[in-house]
Amino acid sequence: MSEPRRAAAETETQAGALAAALARPEPPPLMREQALETVKDAIISGRLPPGTRLIEREMCAALGVSRSIVREVIRQLEADRLVQVAAHRGPRVAELTAKTAREIYDLRAELEVLLVKDFIRNAADIEVTQLVALAPEVAAAAAANDIDDLVVIMRHFYGVLVVGADNTVAADILETLHARISRLRVLAMSEPGRISCSVREISEIVAAVEARDPARAEVATRAYVNAARDAALRQIARG
Amino acid sequence: MSEPRRAAAETETQAGALAAALARPEPPPLMREQALETVKDAIISGRLPPGTRLIEREMCAALGVSRSIVREVIRQLEADRLVQVAAHRGPRVAELTAKTAREIYDLRAELEVLLVKDFIRNAADIEVTQLVALAPEVAAAAAANDIDDLVVIMRHFYGVLVVGADNTVAADILETLHARISRLRVLAMSEPGRISCSVREISEIVAAVEARDPARAEVATRAYVNAARDAALRQIARG
DNA sequence: CCTCTTTTTTTGTCAGACAATCTGACCGTA
DNA sequence: TACGGTCAGATTGTCTGACAAAAAAAGAGG
Secondary structure, three states: OHHHHHHHHHHHHHHHHHHHHHOOOOOOOOHHHHHHHHHHHHHHHOOOOOOOEOOHHHHHHHHOOOHHHHHHHHHHHHHOOOEEEEOOOEEEEOOOOHHHHHHHHHHHHHHHHHHHHHHHHHOOHHHHHHHHHHHHHHHHHHHOOOHHHHHHHHHHHHHHHHHHHOOHHHHHHHHHHHHHOHHHHHHHHOOOOHHHHHHHHHHHHHHHHHOOOHHHHHHHHHHHHHHHHHHHHHHHHHO | OHHHHHHHHHHHHHHHHHHHHHOOOOOOOOHHHHHHHHHHHHHHHOOOOOOOEOOHHHHHHHHOOOHHHHHHHHHHHHHOOOEEEEOOOEEEEOOOOHHHHHHHHHHHHHHHHHHHHHHHHHOOHHHHHHHHHHHHHHHHHHHOOOHHHHHHHHHHHHHHHHHHHOOHHHHHHHHHHHHHOHHHHHHHHOOOOHHHHHHHHHHHHHHHHHOOOHHHHHHHHHHHHHHHHHHHHHHHHHO
16 A cells, blocks of 8 residues: 555655756746735835825826736735725825834734744754854944945845744734835934944844844844834834 | 814814714725625635635626626735635635644734733723623533634624724734634634633633733733644644 | 815726636547 | 647636716805
């Protein structure tokens, strides 16, 4: 009984390896996905500020796609809470109140703590090394006061974290939260003194991860996210 | 300067109150929302089991709507992770692996802890009373072994919790997680002995909330969700 | 200045079309 | 029989055009 099943399992494994090796990461991109990415990026970067009306016809013209596509994209952005849609009134880029921002940061803290702990538990040594290698990069970008570069490096940081933590559910949700506060994060980083402070906090997280010390990592991660939250809320309060 | 503004604010407030009082909670329901709710309910209840293909034309016929609507609905379900869509291959009701289930339950624990703590901090006394009043109902339904009733009561329980906690972000995300594991939750509840166990755990949560003791509530909530997780994973393991 | 109409804009929905792609059946060959 | 190749049908991805209903804007009148 086990002979044929073993054989089947073997061919399956081989096929799986083949598929993985040959998988094209870029199957002919769907219009819908390109359009979604374009609009999402425009919102996240702030080129479409909160409150902006997203009129279907204009979106069609701007994106070069049909209304069908635009409407599907809107539905996805709505589900991600990046746009708010009132019936018969059309979608607008979502506003971010202080209350909502606080809620997002508080939940973000829990998610990042969860991910860092999972990273400590699940990540291979090479992934830990990758994370450790990012700490000096963060420091360098901070020293140069290059916020754009810092954003890129932090995105990389979270990329390594997410892969090593191997927790898709938490990673997906954290990504939606990050998207919602992305403008705010950049704003908060431009607060004088915030950058050098966050460098220290991130270094501490990395050090705790390197030591594979979950309790220490939790404290460090909470400190980092809470400080970011307070800076963000100050920015909102200033208008 | 403040006089006219006060007057304006007053009429605005009055108008707002009127609008709130007369607001029909049911503005002519959009086809798309009805369709979404119908499909979502079918998935959550298990009438559309995981893996089921959702063919556009068939959905149109079944729901009595056009393809535009069906496709918009699919996009929303995709964003909620209730369906998985492969390009050119169409959507299927999402499968739930043991790994994903574990991740969902672990995150659910964090979210419910967060919400319970917020409830303790923010809820009015009357809301605490409402929650306390649900404990005996849970016990009664459990004693009668009426799982359907228990599901309804637990939905009510979370409704009260969410309103009192006043944390929309966490509530929304918890709702999507609950949706993804809803079949599993029912399955887990049918495990012999699980119900009476969960009654005790829920009573302890309620007692901790009534005492407004966050630390105790956290312990109780974790115990409840972790027990639910273990029961759920056992069900998955059994096939 | 406020209020009531009338237009204009925009959304919500449908129907039909067509190319690109996937699936499964069929078929010849070794 | 097992395997690789071909072809027709099914299905998705996308576009266009249409129209009723709702909301917003513009005018008219007091």
